[in-house]
């Protein structure tokens with residue numbers, strides 16, 4: 001599932017569509033659309049801005065409504081300048097936004113879990129309030145982070161990183177890579193962290209997510225950017241998916257444990 005760096009990469013790519021006008025909408029999978037009269041409300045609307053909200057893509061329109069897109073497992077948003085000559089697997093292409101200047105924004109989804117919804121500005125602010133602090137917002141200070149740690153002191157590192165109501169945007173891949181970078185065992189209880197360790201963890205969250213955005217995300221299976229290309233951070237992964245392999249720093253075998261039903265990877269020697 002795309003996490004913060006993958007969604008941010010797509011959102012950055014989609015900026016080219018700002019100011020364009022939606023001239024039509026086609027779908028062959030209505031079930032993914034959570035709003036009635038979706039097409040009617042879209043046609044003629046200008047794209048005011050495109051932003052990321054946690055792991056979702058928000059397209060703000062001139063009417064002050066916004067399209068909120070959840071890519072889920074296999075959703076891909078692609079800027080399509082020439083529909084006829086593209087190499088997309090057509091059978092997975094389920095939604096097409098026709099555009100005045102950029103031809104089209106196409107949505108492919110192999111497993112069909114992705115959703116699209118048209119929401120009001122008020123509804124958008126309501127959703128924003130349910131999300132935890134975004135690591136790239138100015139609110140994500142060491143002080144705020146320390147407060148989150150104190151509030152959830154009985155939880156462990158892995159589960160706080162994955163808790164979307166506390167910190168928004170991190171999923172299973174980066175919730176393994178961040179503790180490795182901070183040299184902290186992901187199963188460590190938050191109440192056991194020293195102020196130095198909290199500072200290291202805060203630093204590693206920003207460092208790893210920034211690096212992943214620079215490398216245009218992690219393509220292990222389905223993720224592609226808005227031009228259909230793979231990211232590069234999969235080549236930088238140190239522990240995620242590496243159980244049974246040697247740690248690149250100390251040769252210890254990478255361990256895997258299950259935390260809240262999700263696989264967690266770490267080096268038992270490097271991470272304390």
Ligand SMILES: [Zn+2]
Nearest residue numbers: 247250267270
């Ligand atoms: Zn190691």
